[in-house]
Each structure stands twice: as structure tokens, then as C-alpha cells.
Amino acid sequence: MQISNVKELNKIKKECLATQKEHPKKVLVCCGTGCIANGALKIVDSVRDGLAKRKLKDVSVEILKETGCHGFCELGPLVIIEPQETFYTKVKPKHVDDILDKSFLKNEVIEPLLFTNPIDGSKITKYNDISFFKHQQRIALRNLGKIAPHEIREYIGVDGYQALAKVLFKMSPDEIVDEISNSGLRGRGGGGFSTGRKWKICKNIKADKHYVICNGDEGDPGAFMDRSIMEGDPHGVLEGMMIAAYAIGAKEGYIYVREEYPLAVRHLEKAILDCERSGLLGENILGSDFSFTIKIARGAGAFVCGESSALMKSVAGEVGEPRAKYIRSVVKGLYDQPTVLNNVETLVNVPTIIRNGADWYKSIGTPKSTGTKVFSLVGKVRNTGLIEVPMGITLREIIYDIGGGILDDRPFKAVQTGGPSGGCIPEAMLDLPVDFDSLTEVGSMMGSGGLIVMDDKTCMVDVAKYFLAFLVEESCGKCTPCREGLYQLHKLLEKICAGKGEMSDIEKMERLSENVIIGSLCGLGKSGPNPLMSTLKYFKDEYIAHIKDKKCPAGVCPELITYKILDNCTGCMACIPACGYDAITGKKKEIHVIAQDKCTKCGACYAVCNFEAILVS
Amino acid sequence: MIHITINGKVVQAQEGEMLLTVIRREQIDIPTLCHHEAVEPSGACRLCMVEITKPEWDGWCDYVTSCLYPAADGLIVNTHAPKVNELRSSILDLYLARHPKSPEIRQLAAEYGVLKTQFEEIVDGNNCILCGICTRICDTMGFHAISMVGRGHGKEVAPPLNMAPEACVGCLSCAKNCPTNYIEYNMSNGRLTIWEKDFEMIACKECGKTTVTKEFAEYLSKNRDIPYDYFEKCDECHRKELATTMGRISNWDREARS
Numbered sequence: 001m002q003i004s005n006v007k008e009l010n011k012i013k014k015e016c017l018a019t020q021k022e023h024p025k026k027v028l029v030c031c032g033t034g035c036i037a038n039g040a041l042k043i044v045d046s047v048r049d050g051l052a053k054r055k056l057k058d059v060s061v062e063i064l065k066e067t068g069c070h071g072f073c074e075l076g077p078l079v080i081i082e083p084q085e086t087f088y089t090k091v092k093p094k095h096v097d098d099i100l101d102k103s104f105l106k107n108e109v110i111e112p113l114l115f116t117n118p119i120d121g122s123k124i125t126k127y128n129d130i131s132f133f134k135h136q137q138r139i140a141l142r143n144l145g146k147i148a149p150h151e152i153r154e155y156i157g158v159d160g161y162q163a164l165a166k167v168l169f170k171m172s173p174d175e176i177v178d179e180i181s182n183s184g185l186r187g188r189g190g191g192g193f194s195t196g197r198k199w200k201i202c203k204n205i206k207a208d209k210h211y212v213i214c215n216g217d218e219g220d221p222g223a224f225m226d227r228s229i230m231e232g233d234p235h236g237v238l239e240g241m242m243i244a245a246y247a248i249g250a251k252e253g254y255i256y257v258r259e260e261y262p263l264a265v266r267h268l269e270k271a272i273l274d275c276e277r278s279g280l281l282g283e284n285i286l287g288s289d290f291s292f293t294i295k296i297a298r299g300a301g302a303f304v305c306g307e308s309s310a311l312m313k314s315v316a317g318e319v320g321e322p323r324a325k326y327i328r329s330v331v332k333g334l335y336d337q338p339t340v341l342n343n344v345e346t347l348v349n350v351p352t353i354i355r356n357g358a359d360w361y362k363s364i365g366t367p368k369s370t371g372t373k374v375f376s377l378v379g380k381v382r383n384t385g386l387i388e389v390p391m392g393i394t395l396r397e398i399i400y401d402i403g404g405g406i407l408d409d410r411p412f413k414a415v416q417t418g419g420p421s422g423g424c425i426p427e428a429m430l431d432l433p434v435d436f437d438s439l440t441e442v443g444s445m446m447g448s449g450g451l452i453v454m455d456d457k458t459c460m461v462d463v464a465k466y467f468l469a470f471l472v473e474e475s476c477g478k479c480t481p482c483r484e485g486l487y488q489l490h491k492l493l494e495k496i497c498a499g500k501g502e503m504s505d506i507e508k509m510e511r512l513s514e515n516v517i518i519g520s521l522c523g524l525g526k527s528g529p530n531p532l533m534s535t536l537k538y539f540k541d542e543y544i545a546h547i548k549d550k551k552c553p554a555g556v557c558p559e560l561i562t563y564k565i566l567d568n569c570t571g572c573m574a575c576i577p578a579c580g581y582d583a584i585t586g587k588k589k590e591i592h593v594i595a596q597d598k599c600t601k602c603g604a605c606y607a608v609c610n611f612e613a614i615l616v617s
Numbered sequence: 618m619i620h621i622t623i624n625g626k627v628v629q630a631q632e633g634e635m636l637l638t639v640i641r642r643e644q645i646d647i648p649t650l651c652h653h654e655a656v657e658p659s660g661a662c663r664l665c666m667v668e669i670t671k672p673e674w675d676g677w678c679d680y681v682t683s684c685l686y687p688a689a690d691g692l693i694v695n696t697h698a699p700k701v702n703e704l705r706s707s708i709l710d711l712y713l714a715r716h717p718k719s720p721e722i723r724q725l726a727a728e729y730g731v732l733k734t735q736f737e738e739i740v741d742g743n744n745c746i747l748c749g750i751c752t753r754i755c756d757t758m759g760f761h762a763i764s765m766v767g768r769g770h771g772k773e774v775a776p777p778l779n780m781a782p783e784a785c786v787g788c789l790s791c792a793k794n795c796p797t798n799y800i801e802y803n804m805s806n807g808r809l810t811i812w813e814k815d816f817e818m819i820a821c822k823e824c825g826k827t828t829v830t831k832e833f834a835e836y837l838s839k840n841r842d843i844p845y846d847y848f849e850k851c852d853e854c855h856r857k858e859l860a861t862t863m864g865r866i867s868n869w870d871r872e873a874r875s
Contacts, residue, residue: 302768319765324660324685477747477765477772478661485712487770488736508735517708518680518700519663 001152003278005287006165016157024060026082027104030145031222032069032231033263034308035076039092040066043077046096054100064153068232070145072132073116079419080127080145087127088113092206115241118382118404132383135401137364137374139387140188140348144232149267152274155235161280163351164242168288171354176247177203180350182358184370189343190418190447191216191523192369192436195350198340202330203248205338210250213334213341214240216257216264217311219303220419223450225374225495226344228386230257230264230447233265233348234271238294240347242285243354245292248340253294256311258301270298301602303420303474307522308333308341310476321478343448345374365391373446379415379453380407389434400454410455415540418447420467421527424460443534445527459556460539461546465493467531475524482525485516489532497557501547510536555606555616558601562617565592569613575605619690624697632690636683637665640696645694648705648725649684650712650796651748656757658684659749663708668698680704706731712746719744721797744799747772751791751800759840760784763791763812774800781814787830821851828852 003009027047031040044066050061070078075089081103088099088110095113102108114123115130124130138144147154155161166218167176181196202210214237218226230237241253257264272294275281283291297315299305305320312334314320333339349371353361365371369391375398378384382404386583389398395415406412414424419432423444425432432438436446454463468490477483489512492505513529520526536543545551552560571589583599586592594605606614618629620810621636623643635658640647650662660682669686670678670693680701683694695701709726714736716722722744726732751774752764762785764808766775776782787809792800802811807827809816818827819834834848850858 151694304768321765323683326681326686338823354629473769477767477769478659478749480661480663482713483706483747484715488711490713490741491737512707515704519666519704519708521660521663521682 001278003280003286005162006169009161009165009286012153012156013159013162016153019062020157021061024083026063026065027099028065028067028080028145029084030068030070030076030078030080031066032073032076032144033226033261034069035078036263038073038076038090040077042093043079043091043096044429046093047079050096052098065148066150067146068149069228069386071141071228072383073382073386076595079113085126085128087125087130089115096609118320118335131404131559132385132387132402134611135397136388137372137390138388139352139364140229140303140374141347141386142233142352142444143236144228147233149232150270151236152278152280153272159355160227160235161239162349163354164239164246164280165286166354167246168286168290173203173247173249176243176354179358180247180353183361184358184365184368185346185349185351185353185361186369186436187343188345188349188373188448190421190445191431191445195342195346196344197332198320198342199244199247202340203337204279205331207338209252209335209337210248211334211337211339212245212248212250212253213311213315213339214241214253214255214347215306215308215311215341215343216255216261217299217306218258218344218448219301219474220305220448220450223376223419223448224377225376225386225449227261227264227395229344229374230255230261230347231267231373234264234267235275236348236351237268237344238275240342240350241294242281242292242349243350244340244342246290248338250340251291253292253426254297254315254334255294256299256305256315258299260301265296267300267492272296302476303470304445304476304522304524307524309522311341312339321476322524324521336497345449364565366433366435368437373434373449375449375451377403377451377453379451380410380455380458381405381453382407391435392433394431394433395425398434398451399430403453406416406453406455408455410457412453413456413458414445414454414460414463414535416452416454416463416467416529416531417450418445419450420470421445421530422447422450423530424454424463424538426535426538431455437490441519443530443537445530457556459497459552459554460535461493461497461552462554462556464532464535465490465497468493468528471524471528475528479519479525481516481519482521482528485512486525486528489516489529493532496543496546497552498559499546499550499557501543503544505547506536506540506543541588561601562600563594563601563603564603564615564617565594566613566615567591568611570611572611574608575614578604578608580604621688621689621690621692621694623694628686633687635683636667636669636686636692636694637690639688640667640694645696647683648728650725650746651750651752652684653750653794655794656753657681659753659783660685661747661749664705666701666704668695668701669693681706702729705729708731710734710736715739715742716744716746716797717742719746719797722746744775744797746799747774747796748796749774749795750796754790758788758790760786760788762786776812782812785809785812785814786832787814787816788833802817819839819848821854822849823854823857824851826851826853 001254029044047064077091079088079091177199185195186192213392216226302320304310304313307322309327310320310322329339362370372388372390374388377387387402412427416424439446472486472490475482490507495501516529545553569591576584581598583595584592619632621630633728637809648664665683666680667683670732706729709729712722714734717738735843755763762782763776792802807818816830818830828848828851837843840847
């Protein structure tokens with residue numbers, strides 16, 4: 001397949017649309033990493049075999065689509081029947097015959113496989129009627145779950161590379177930069193810097209070479225926005241990079257992606273290869289004078305390599321250590337040349353902005369944070385997964401409308417945004433609009449889009465300790481405040497969680513945090529104390545309970561809690577074998593006893609007791 | 618030439634020159650642990666941080682590492698602002714917790730009023746402060762025999778795969794420039810051992826004292842145009858030879874004049 005001019009591109013698009021019209025009936029199987037882990041590839045095989053058995057082998061390519069991630073990973077493998085939009089969850093190979101015979105061929109609905117509304121137990125048939133999807137607005141995720149990401153034709157069929165054609169023949173580099181600036185697009189990797197301004201600074205610097213790098217080094221625990229985009233819409237990322245490259249005058253680009261994302265690497269490699277073969281990458285793209293190549297740089301998974309200067313060192317083959325950025329990387333970046341580094345989500349937004357215009361993009365979101373943001377909503381909410389919402393939506397809407405509220409109807413305690421460098425936001429601020437500036441104002445940050453919801457069973461001191469431990473592990477170790485300071489902050493938190501804290505430790509932590517923030521070299525250290533500072537700000541009473549009363553109010557810190565069996569114990573003996581340390585004794589129909597000297601506070605007995613007879617205090 | 622203000626005094630500087638150079642030229646004492654004039658600054662120890670501002674910043678100020686911050690016209694620098702002093706003692710406190718046995722760290726910390734750390738001491742630690750002077754010097758020399766390995770609190774200086782480094786020529790630049798004298802080496806019986814690599818040293822033809830390793834002499838003769846046989850004589854014997862030559866020349870002079 002050769003695409004050497006716009007005419008050929010449009011011809012392929014027409015062919016794709018014609019095929020779609022001819023075969024409106026489809027079976028979409030989600031093949032994102034989450035669903036694959038749940039067995040989606042077996043479903044794909046079964047559907048393929050099933051279609052062959054039903055004499056549909058010749059058209060199985062048109063019917064069966066292995067799509068990218070829908071975001072509702074916990075319910076995978078997901079299967080969608082088009083055009084009815086019937087949404088099946090937790091599909092197993094044994095269900096496939098039924099799905100094909102009843103749902104695909106006869107438009108019937110298989111009720112047991114439908115999504116169950118966790119609030120009222122009702123069954124919901126259509127994808128877009130589920131509250132998890134209903135309240136979303138998908139721009140960055142526009143193609144995820146809709147097209148087969150490894151097929152370039154599929155992308156072309158959904159207006160793929162039309163934005164590239166538009167910029168190459170109808171826009172000057174200055175006009176592109178202005179359009180992106182006008183759209184108000186801000187860096188989705190966390191910094192929130194104006195993308196248009198970044199491009200403009202880089203473009204105006206005279207140099208031998210300019211580079212475009214896509215930052216796919218997503219490292220926040222529980223975050224998978226960029227991974228899903230790279231897996232589910234690799235061509236969207238490539239097109240965004242091509243537009244950026246044309247705007248700033250770059251001939252070479254890199255995608256930095258971690259080796260732990262094998263599927264993303266595979267899909268990107270395939271997409272690059274398809275582009276090179278068809279002429280969408282290489283010399284004189286679409287017959288213009290624009291030439292561009294993209295290489296994949298694989299990272300070894302160090303969190304700090306998501307930081308711009310460390311990432312560029314890693315791409316160049318050096319140790320991924322940040323450098324001081326008194327001279328910015330847009331001026332002196334990769335190989336000391338001006339470099340635009342954009343996050344995956346930022347780049348995938350670019351083609352739609354070019355196609356639909358800055359005004360359209362600006363109409364979504366808030367005046368200062370335009371457009372949408374992808375979040376990975378995880379933790380103690382009913383619906384977890386990948387979501388995309390307009391900026392300015394409140395945390396309450398995300399957690400209660402999309403997330404379906406707190407698991408088991410427990411009280412909400414806090415939501416952690418911005419990954420390890422972000423902060424915890426308490427209930428009083430649930431109506432806070434989610435945008436770059438509001439989150440920063442309350443001591444957290446947008447970050448790359450992690451949202452971890454916590455209920456009353458979460459200990460905030462323990463949460464701070466967890467994130468500090470992560471950062472101690474992931475600090476590159478170059479500068480002293482980050483390497484030694486975060487280590488000591490973590491030690492102090494360990495001390496408090498073990499019931500050995502003193503009131504003076506709080507002041508000590510506050511002072512040290514301030515010095516780590518001022519003194520550290522890069523963003524990792526400068527924002528490292530955030531989880532501690534924000535929990536200390538909003539949940540100070542929990543710290544005091546740990547220190548003064550030697551109690552963990554949430555019942556989490558092992559040194560500060562005890563497990564006791566209450567009088568309502570029925571003597572069912574379920575907890576006795578559950579205890580791995582032989583700490584529980586008792587006879588049938590008699591109240592059991594936990595030997596405190598043997599109890600390790602693992603919580604295994606609590607988990608098996610059906611009579612709420614075990615008290616954690 | 619540009620003008621910057623350091624601690625209230627207007628001084629001249631070159632555009633783009635690093636602040637630390639200007640500060641030290643003005644004989645103002647600020648501590649550093651990772652700075653070495655022979656190598657590129659890295660900004661690792663953070664002790665040279667200073668407070669900077671400009672009249673147009675409306676009272677806002679920033680804290681930057683002076684070793685990496687280029688001087689700019691009109692910049693107002695305070696090398697000992699209260700916040701800077703606090704930051705320095707906090708960093709030295711952290712160093713003291715990590716390296717309680719290092720005499721160099723103890724002395725510097727004491728100068729900033731930190732006699733005992735308020736943090737948890739690491740008792741079984743070593744005296745490597747991870748300043749990176751050794752690795753940067755090795756890189757600058759062109760050997761790349763040692764580098765920083767690992768990350769975070771477990772970071773260390775080591776040769777590749779922790780094996781005797783092939784690229785090491787035994788020049789001793791790392792050990793001789795280590796601010797805490799941490800890098801060990803052994804020189805005896807005409808041999809040198811460093812980074813677990815064993816070298817044969819050249820013996821002085823005159824007195825038998827060792828000069829440099831054969832590998833280092835080969836490197837210098839090949840890359841720096843110093844004749845190999847120069848290293849076959851020790852510094853002292855070179856000096857003796859020079860004195861003898863000078864004496865002879867004086868004698869010829871006298872004889873010629875008389």
C-alpha cells in the first residue's frame with residue numbers, strides 16, 4: 001500500500017468507509033493489556049473459529065475487530081456487538097457460541113453477560129447507557145475500543161492522517177503553532193505548560209537539528225493512560241508527532257516508552273513500519289517537502305526517566321539522571337539541540353485540534369484548562385478504569401457519577417491525585433473543579449492523571465509512607481536533598497506508624513520537607529514531599545493519634561492495632577485454619593481467643609469471619 | 618562585561634560565567650562538595666545554592682545552585698540569606714546522618730553549627746558522598762572506567778559489573794580528588810591495585826622509585842605527546858638532571874666570559 005499523496009490517502013479512506021457500510025455488523029473484542037490478562041486472546045480465537053463454523057470465514061476480518069482498551073478493565077474481557085452497542089462483560093470462551101448465534105446473528109441480548117448497575121442491580125445493555133461511559137467525553141481516547149490499532153487502514157478510515165494532510169498543504173508552521181496556542185492545550189504529562197508556546201520557543205531557535213520526543217515513560221503507580229493510548233491508537237500518537245515535527249522543523253523524532261509496556265512497543269513498532277512502508281514516514285511525506293523519521297527508545301522503567309532532562313540522557317544512551325534546567329530543553333535538549341518533549345496524551349490531542357479547530361477545542365473545559373483529561377480512576381470506587389472527562393468537572397462527579405460511589409457504601413475519606421508527587425484531597429474539597437490550577441492551589445497537582453480514591457479504612461499516614469517509599473526507591477540519587485531527605489522523611493513516617501513517633505517529629509518533617517522542595521534538583525525531589533505535606537495539612541489529627549494515643553484510627557498500621565474476638569463469636573472455627581500462625585484457639589460453638597503474642601495482625605481471620613465477630617482496634 | 622550584585626556589592630562578571638566562579642573570585646566563602654574546576658559542574662551536593670532576584674521580579678526570589686547558574690546582568694545574589702543558611706545546614710545534617718564517621722563531613726557540618734544529626738544515623742555506611750567528582754574526572758580523562766551505579770539511596774560508584782575495569786589505566790585521578798578520601802588503592806612492591814585491578818608500575822631508571830603505571834604512560838605518550846621514556850625517570854631524578862644541566866650551562870657561561 002503506497003500513500004504518496006493526499007489523493008491516495010483519500011482513496012483508502014473511501015475504501016474503508018465502503019467496507020464499513022458493507023459490513024455494519026461487528027464483534028469488537030477488547031485487546032488492551034487488562035483484557036488480554038483476563039483471557040481476551042482466547043475469546044478472539046473462539047470468535048474466529050465460531051465465524052468459520054458459521055461459514056463467515058471470508059468476512060471474519062471485517063467482522064472481528066481486536067480493539068484497544070475501553071477503560072473498563074476490571075470487567076474484562078469485554079465484547080461489544082455493533083451496531084447495537086451491546087456490551088458484554090467478563091466473557092469466557094464458552095459464551096462465544098451464544099454471543100454469535102443469539103446476539104450477533106439474531107439481535108438478541110444475553111442477559112447474564114450484561115453489565116450490572118452496582119447501585120440498583122439492574123442490567124444495562126448499551127455501552128453508552130452505563131454511567132461509567134455516559135459522563136465521559138472522549139477526545140484523546142476517541143479511537144480506543146473502536147478501531148483495530150495495529151491496522152493503518154482502520155486509522156485512515158476514522159479521518160486518520162487528514163490533519164497531517166491539512167498542515168502540509170494548507171497551513172504554515174507558524175499557523176500550526178498559533179492554532180495549538182489558541183486551543184489552550186497544556187502539557188498532559190503533569191506540568192501543564194502551554195504546548196503552543198513550547199513549540200514556538202523551540203521553533204524560533206536556530207540550530208543544526210530540532211527533535212520531537214514523545215514521552216511515554218508513564219510511571220505513576222496505578223496509572224495507565226499513556227499505555228492504553230499507545231496500545232489502542234498508536235497512529236494517533238504518530239500523527240501528533242508528525243504535526244509537531246513539521247511545525248518546529250524537526251526531521252527526527254523519538255518515542256520513549258518503557259520496556260514494561262510490551263504491547264505498546266509492539267503496536268508502535270508496527271505503526272511506524274506501516275507508515276514507513278506506505279510513505280507516511282520518510283522522505284517527502286505525501287509529496288510535500290517534509291521529511292521525518294521516528295525511532296523508538298526503550299526505557300528500563302526508572303520513574304525518574306519521565307523527567308525531561310533524564311529522559312533525554314537516557315535516549316542518548318547515558319545514565320538517566322536529570323540536569324539543572326536553567327537552560328531549558330526546548331533550547332538545549334537531546335544531543336544539546338532544541339527539543340520538543342510532549343506527553344503521549346498531549347500529542348494524541350493534536351490531530352483533532354488541527355481537524356476541528358482551536359475554537360472547538362477551547363469550547364470544552366475551562367478557560368485556563370481547555371479540553372479534556374484522561375484519568376485512571378482506581379481505589380475504593382465501584383467502577384474503576386480509564387476515563388476521559390472535560391476539564392472543570394468536579395471530583396464528586398468523577399467519583400460518584402462515573403465511579404459509581406465508594407465501594408460497599410463506606411464513607412469517602414480522600415482522593416489522591418497527581419501520582420506519587422501529588423497530594424491527598426479531603427472530602428470538604430470534593431466539589432473542587434478538576435483543572436491544572438485548582439489542584440495545584442490545594443497542594444496537589446494534575447500530574448499525568450492518576451486518581452486514587454480512599455475510604456475510611458485507609459490510614460493517611462500509611463498512604464504518605466507508601467508514596468515516600470516509592471519515591472525513595474525511584475529517586476535517581478544524584479542530589480542530596482532528594483536522595484537523603486526523602487529517605488529520612490520515610491524513616492520518620494515509619495517511626496510514627498510503628499507508634500514510636502514524637503510530636504517534635506511533625507515539625508521536623510515539615511522543616512525537612514520545605515528544604516527538600518527548595519533544594520532538590522528536579523521535579524521528583526521538588527514535589528516528593530507533597531503526599532506528606534498534603535496529608536499533614538488535611539489529616540493532621542491522624543498523625544497526632546498515631547503519635548499521642550499510639551492508635552491508628554483506620555486500623556491499618558500493624559504495630560498500633562489489635563485483633564480481638566467478640567462475644568458474638570458463634571464458634572464456627574472458620575478463623576482457626578485461616579490463621580497462618582496458630583494464634584487462634586477455641587472449640588466448636590465456643591468463643592475463640594486470639595493469642596496476642598502470636599498474632600501478626602495480617603487480617604486473615606477478619607477476612608473469613610462471617611459474623612463480624614472480630615474487632616480491629 | 619555585565620554587572621551583578623553580590624551581598625550588596627556590585628561586581629563585574631562575564632556574561633554566561635557561572636555564579637560560583639564570580640562568588641569565589643570575590644573571595645566569598647561558600648561550601649561545595651561536588652564542585653571541581655577540572656570537570657563540568659553537576660549540581661549534586663546543593664551546598665552552593667544562593668538566593669537570587671532581580672528588581673523586576675517584584676520581590677520574588679529563587680534559590681539556585683550557583684555552580685550551574687549563568688551570571689546575567691542586573692542579577693542580585695545573596696550567598697548567605699537566612700533561607701540559604703538553613704538549607705545548607707539541613708543538607709549538612711543529612712550528610713552527617715549518612716556519613717557520621719567522615720572527618721571531612723563532620724568538620725564542614727560543624728562550621729554550619731551542626732554538631733549532631735537530628736536524623737537517623739546510618740551506622741554501617743561508608744564515606745562515599747556520591748559527589749561524582751571521581752566519575753566525572755574519569756569521563757573527562759576519556760576512560761569511563763567507573764560510573765554511578767544504581768539509584769536512590771543505594772546508588773554507588775563502581776566499575777561496570779563490579780569487575781576490575783578494563784578501561785582503567787590506574788591514573789589515580791579518582792582517588793586523589795575524592796573529597797572524603799574514600800577511594801582506596803594500594804601501592805607497594807612496584808605494583809598498584811585500584812578498583813581491584815592490578816597494575817605494574819614503571820621504576821625510575823636512576824633510583825628505582827616507581828613513577829606511573831605502564832598503561833597510564835602508554836596513554837599519555839599516545840594521546841598527549843609526552844615521550845614514554847619521560848616516565849622512566851621519577852620527578853626527583855628529573856629535577857636532579859635539570860639542576861645538573863643548569864649547573865653545566867652556568868659553567869659554560871662563566872668560562873665563555875672569562
